[in-house]
Amino acid sequence: MTRITAFLACLAVGVAVAVVPATSSSATTEPGGGLVSETPAAITPHVLNGEVLSIAAIGRTIVLAGTFTRVREYNGTTTLIRHRLLAFDSVTGRISTTFHPDPDDAVAVVIPGPANTVYVGGDFKHIGLVKRHRVARLSLATGAVIARFNAGAVNGTVQDLRLYKRRLYVAGAFTKAGGRKQGVLTTLRPATGKAQRYLQLAFRGVHRRGLGVPMVVKIDIAPRQRRLVAIGNFRRVGHRRHEQIVMLRLNRRGARLDPFDAPMYRATCSGSFFTYVRALDFSTDGAYFVVGTTGGVTGPTTPCDTVARFETGSRGAVSPSWIDHTGGDTILSVEATPSAVYVGGHQRWFNNPNGRNNAAPGAVSRTGIGALSPVNGLPFSWDPTHQLGVGIFDLLLTPTGLWVGSDTDQIAHTYHPRIGLLLPNGLRYPAVSTPVLPALTYLSLGDDLRARRFDGRTAGPSTELAAQPDQPTWSQVTGAFMLGGWLYVGARDGTFTRRTFDGTTYGAPQAVATSDRIVPLADWHRDLSVLTGLFYDRGRIYYTLPGSRALYYRYFNPESGVVGAVRLIASGPAGAFDPRQVRGMFVAGNALYWSTASGALHRMGWVQTAQAARAAGVAATVGGPNVDGVDWSTGIVFVGQGTASGRGG
Structure with a gap:
């Protein structure tokens, strides 16, 4: 992200100047991932004033652009003059002694160019002693202006640049660039800076x-x-x-x-x-x-x-x-x-x-x-936290880590003025899969829990699980689902907890209450206390409420335990699926299963999109007292899954 502070000031006073797949399949997985560390590297230079507005990486060289004028080596005592552009080695942190272009005004953006060069844009009129209006190309080795590239009198601020397929895209508040009238967004020839007629x-x-x-x-x-x-x-x-x-x-x-x-x-x-x-x-x-x-x-x-x-x-x-x-x-x-x-x-x-x-x-x-x-x-x-000011103007992820450019002095409570680097290999979180059948499906009866093999059409014999010290009080549970080896439980007292569960043994319950740490999310806890069905699919907790025609959802991040503050509506009734009749439900593969007061278990197709989700297709009754001899409405129903990992608290 790149910005010029003076321009932001004008904006402030009004002065003129999931991954969300489209459709579920038989086994849908949210991929796991890894974030950078919360620990900053020690080697970043100290930018002593102004702002870092833009960051570019060219090989192992990092170039900073902004409004700063004074810098220092991370372990040095000598203040160096670097007007609005700075280059340094991303591994050693050493500041380049040869890259010293010296533009005369703010540089809003820097991007890599071909042949060991960079393009810069902003409010400058000169770079060193060379006249260049608001956009220029520079040698990374020497800082010298590339003489052949000259966009002429660009008559307004350049805010952003991109290089793509032999075109330099230039964005800003100008009406003329490269010798041609074209307002706010145009393309120039990367070698010469002359205007193209590509974007009209x-x-x-x-x-x-x-x-x-x-x-x-x-x-x-x-x-x-x-x-x-x-x-x-x-x-x-x-x-x-x-x-x-x-x-x-x-x-x-x-x-x-x-x-x-x-x-x-x-x-x-x-x-x-x-x-x-x-x-x-x-x-x-x-x-x-x-x-x-x-x-x-x-x-x-x-x-x-x-x-x-x-x-x-x-x-x-x-x-x-x-x-x-x-x-x-x-x-x-x-x-x-x-x-x-x-x-x-x-x-x-x-x-x-x-x-x-x-x-x-x-x-x-x-x-x-x-x-x-x-x-x-x-x-x-x-x-990691970052000291507040105007803010962080640019973020750039490279193999070295996440570069952070701003106008303040601290990141992760340590002194890293205006440029910080958060190192690789930080927090990791596991992939999460939608359950698939056949699998062990669990159904509560009073305070007991029974398991049976279920393939989506036929339920096997029931096995009662032995009571365990840390098991939920099933008669007080309103809904449950599993993610990996974690069993998530909503209860009549409004609590939301999780514990490990391997099909036999329960771990100690943990409150999933990240969204309550500052101001309790009371609406969510009220929903939990009365809901009639509950399941998770691809970043969302879905549930039904007594007497409501809506299938609701809230976003949920299993790694952090954050529950979305807003209750959203996925859909209303769809064909035979009527949320008012739900007495328990789960999703497996590309199908939604729900039970009703008669004890029957029904199945329809399940479609989740970026904006909504719904039951779809033709309904089938796949269980019940008159089908497989099972009363599926006796209590909470969920599908077993995986092994425990991740945070989620």
Whole structure:
């Protein structure tokens, strides 16, 4: 994520200038993953003033861009002058003595270029003694301006750059670049800086009428999908309304509008912002992208002060796959990786949709930096913390670790001014699979638990389990499911616990109460006390409530034990599936099973999408007193699974 502080100030006062698969299969797995450590490396240089706005990695060299002017070796005492650009070795931390370009104003963005060079963009007019307006190409070895590259008089701030297929994409608040009139987003020839006619779409209007000027503040490209997403202060692109966000198809002969649209960003946030989109990043495989915002107006129905995931392949008016609210604090940077979506800004909490600059029920503390599940946006337990200021402007994951650029001095409570490196090999979490049949299926009867083999059509003989000291009081349980070797239990007293269970022996119960540590999530506990059916599938806890026609869900991160603060509706009745009749339910493979008061067990197809989930297809009765001699409504039913691992507390 890259920003110029002066530009952010103008924005603030209004001055013009899962992974969520589409359909379940016979065995759906949420992949496990690993995060970087919470421990920072010792070798990062000390940036002594200003801000680090952008980070680039070229081989083992790291280049920083921003507004700083003074730096120091991590173990040195001599202050060095480095105006707004700095290069150092990512392994030793040693500052380059030859890369000293000396631009005369802020550098908002730096990206790798070909042949050991970098492209830089910002507000500068000169680099050293060489005239270059707001965009330039530099030698990484010497810091010298590459003379052949000259985009001429770019007449407004350059906010972002991307290099893709022989084109340099330039975004900002300009109306002319490379010798051609083309506002806010254009392409230049990477070798010469001359304008191309590849991107001729006009960006018109502004988000809040009469406030600010058209601009693109951030772009990113998914190479495999040949898609570019741009965010900023605009209202229309070409002849269509695309407010604050647009997706372009990068065809061979020209960029074209993609049918994707996100109408939620038409909503207004605080009047202090004439645009509130701030951060953007595609996932590694390009399947989805993440957007971060500021806004100052909060609430579960607003896009203000949020992080949201969108699927690249979605078309038309699209809602996010998930959205996480900070409750009143700005997100400035996102880095979408296979294991986690790293997020930086000056946020204090996540899972806080009802916060108003305070922690509301369910809020989880993540000061300045956090890591969210790609599946549902809920935070992992990973929590190094970062000193608050304006915030973290850029995050970059490399084999060396996660680089963190900001305007403050501490990360993980240690002194690492304005640039930090969180080392690899931190928290790890296991893959989680949807249960499959045949398997042992458990059914409670009073305070007893019985097991029988079930293949989806036929139940085997029942075996009663011997009582154990740490077993749940089954007559007081409202719902249960297994993830790996962990048995999760909701009870009539509103508690949510987990314990290991190997089919015979129970471990000691542990409260799953991360969302209660600041302000208890009372609505969730009320639901737990009365629910009639419960199961987990791909990042969501699904349940039914007495007399309700809805199938509800909340997001859930098993690693951290965070339960979503918002109760969402997956669907209403679907064919023979009526949530009002549920007396127990589970999902296995691509099928939903539920019991009713008659003791019958029914089956329908099960479909989960990014935005909803539902029973589908033709219903079949696969169990019951008149089918297999089993009364499936006697108590709690769940499918056995796996071995215990992970945190989840």
